[in-house]
Amino acid sequence: xxxxxxxxxxxxxxxxxxxxxxxxxxxxxxxxxxxxxxxxxxxxxxxxxxxxxxxxxxxxxxxxxxxxxxxxxxxxxxxxxxxxxxxxxxxxxxxxxxxxxxxxxxxxxxxxxxxxxxxxxxxxxxxxxxxxxxxxxxxxxxxxxxxxxxxxx
Amino acid sequence: xxxxxxxxxxxxxxxxxxxxxxxxxxxxxxxxxxxxxxxxxxxxxxxxxxxxxxxxxxxxxxxxxxxxxxxxxxxxxxxxxxxxxxxxxxxxxxxxxxxxxxxxxxxxxxxxxxxxxxxxxxxxxxxxxxxxxxxxxxxxxxxxxxxxxxxxx
Amino acid sequence: xxxxxxxxxxxxxxxxxxxxxxxxxxxxxxxxxxxxxxxxxxxxxxxxxxxxxxxxxxxxxxxxxxxxxxxxxxxxxxxxxxxxxxxxxxxxxxxxxxxxxxxxxxxxxxxxxxxxxxxxxxxxxxxxxxxxxxxxxxxxxxxxxxxxxxxxx
Numbered sequence: 514x515x516x517x518x519x520x521x522x523x524x525x526x527x528x529x530x531x532x533x534x535x536x537x538x539x540x541x542x543x544x545x546x547x548x549x550x551x552x553x554x555x556x557x558x559x560x561x562x563x564x565x566x567x568x569x570x571x572x573x574x575x576x577x578x579x580x581x582x583x584x585x586x587x588x589x590x591x592x593x594x595x596x597x598x599x600x601x602x603x604x605x606x607x608x609x610x611x612x613x614x615x616x617x618x619x620x621x622x623x624x625x626x627x628x629x630x631x632x633x634x635x636x637x638x639x640x641x642x643x644x645x646x647x648x649x650x651x652x653x654x655x656x657x658x659x660x661x662x663x664x665x666x
Numbered sequence: 667x668x669x670x671x672x673x674x675x676x677x678x679x680x681x682x683x684x685x686x687x688x689x690x691x692x693x694x695x696x697x698x699x700x701x702x703x704x705x706x707x708x709x710x711x712x713x714x715x716x717x718x719x720x721x722x723x724x725x726x727x728x729x730x731x732x733x734x735x736x737x738x739x740x741x742x743x744x745x746x747x748x749x750x751x752x753x754x755x756x757x758x759x760x761x762x763x764x765x766x767x768x769x770x771x772x773x774x775x776x777x778x779x780x781x782x783x784x785x786x787x788x789x790x791x792x793x794x795x796x797x798x799x800x801x802x803x804x805x806x807x808x809x810x811x812x813x814x815x816x817x818x819x
Numbered sequence: 820x821x822x823x824x825x826x827x828x829x830x831x832x833x834x835x836x837x838x839x840x841x842x843x844x845x846x847x848x849x850x851x852x853x854x855x856x857x858x859x860x861x862x863x864x865x866x867x868x869x870x871x872x873x874x875x876x877x878x879x880x881x882x883x884x885x886x887x888x889x890x891x892x893x894x895x896x897x898x899x900x901x902x903x904x905x906x907x908x909x910x911x912x913x914x915x916x917x918x919x920x921x922x923x924x925x926x927x928x929x930x931x932x933x934x935x936x937x938x939x940x941x942x943x944x945x946x947x948x949x950x951x952x953x954x955x956x957x958x959x960x961x962x963x964x965x966x967x968x969x970x971x972x
Contacts, residue, residue, distance in 0.1 A: 517826055519760060520671060520760060521670060521760060521817075524818065527816070527817055530760070530761070530813050531817030531818060533753070534810045534817065537750050537753060537754060538807070538810055541750055541806065541807075544747075544799075544803070558735070558739060559736070559789065564791065565792035565793070576730065577882065582864070583865070586865075592745060592898060593847070593850060593894065594847075594850075596753070597847055599753050600753075600905050601840065604836045608836070636865065636866060636867050637867065638867050639868060639870070640871070650850070654844070657840045657843065657844055661836075661837060663827055663836065664835075664836040664837030665833045672825050674914065674915070674970075677971065679913070680969070680971045681970065681972065683913070683966050683967075683970040684966075684967060687910065687966050687967050687970065690903050690963065691960070693903065694899070694903055694959065694960075697900075697952075697956070711888070712942065712948075714943065714948070745902075749906070752906050756909070
């Protein structure tokens with residue numbers, strides 16, 4: 514198989530899987546940050562969760578807690594950007610980029626996405642979050658353009 | 667082609683596509699459960715939906731209805747877990763696992779995800795939902811680790 | 820390699836990458852529509868965003884603005900439908916459909932998804948949005964069924 518295959522024989526794919534897994538794991542960790550914030554703030558969305566964490570008493574669910582919602586917005590932003598990265602990345606690998614160009618895309622995305630989470634969860638002042646977000650978007654658009662140049666209609 | 671290829675000649679991929687499609691369809695069905703709850707509770711988010719279902723009169727949109735939001739949280743949890751499963755699963759198949767190990771991963775995830783939905787929509791008491799959620803996460807992490815062991819930086 | 824491979828040698832895959840990239844880019848653009856609505860309506864979710872856009876003064880965050888939430892619901896609907904399309908599409912390509920059938924699926928989904936966004940953002944009266952949504956779902960289910968017919972358990 515050639516350099517465009519979706520197989521570990523292809524060094525571009527072999528690198529892609531590592532970065533893809535790292536950003537997917539980072540996204541999944543947000544669930545646990547949310548759970549932690551819900552427990553430490555006693556802010557649950559479901560009656561059965563309230564019952565389980567408050568000694569069986571029937572407290573009210575809390576629809577909005579700032580600390581919980583901040584983690585959830587960060588998680589949502591991951592879904593909106595990391596999933597497109599992995600999907601576009603797969604197609605980009607199949608389009609046969611040079612290893613050098615591909616690593617540049619994968620590394621910039623991965624680093625700026627981890628930074629985005631640190632910045633978001635700590636409420637660092639703007640434009641820190643905007644810049645880390647836009648870096649990831651730029652990588653995704655660059656991969657999208659490369660793929661469009663190879664596809665057909 | 668070898669056992670690692672993303673093709674139906676590979677029995678691992680051939681099994682993966684079945685389980686991946688089942689959990690994606692399960693996720694998509696949530697849209698219809700949401701629509702059903704919106705209609706039966708007359709709880710719409712958009713003015714044009716209110717107009718269409720309430721005889722053209724201008725009722726107010728309802729921003730929050732408990733029955734609607736429960737389905738939506740369940741759908742969101744699917745997006746946060748099923749999409750990573752399919753993406754990690756694709757990369758995992760390419761990493762060349764044994765059919766036995768792969769089937770174990772795919773089946774545990776699929777069964778616990780269907781259980782998760784049943785448990786969530788019926789508000790079964792904890793830790794039922796937590797356990798079904800964590801089973802899926804464990805499968806995803808196990809596949810992620812397997813892939814990381816084969817990837818390069 | 821044969822007609823089922825996930826490689827640009829396969830004309831079905833070659834067409835798929837184009838339509839997949841188009842709908843992913845459409846989904847990503849929603850982030851910028853949201854940002855535009857947040858800025859023009861001064862409706863920010865994060866304190867650091869309020870500080871940056873209102874001259875450093877400590878205004879309150881706004882949890883709900885109708886124009887922002889409409890864009891966000893549209894974005895969410897994309898996540899719930901476009902991501903399944905790309906995932907199912909990849910598996911569908913691997914199942915070896917005819918180019919004619921595949922193009923029909925990809926084109927109907929792409930056209931109706933762009934229409935869905937236009938209809939949603941402009942609040943066109945129902946059943947316009949419902950029909951554009953259901954067309955995309957029908958394409959996804961059709962691809963899912965085709966894949967299930969080729970997979971194993």
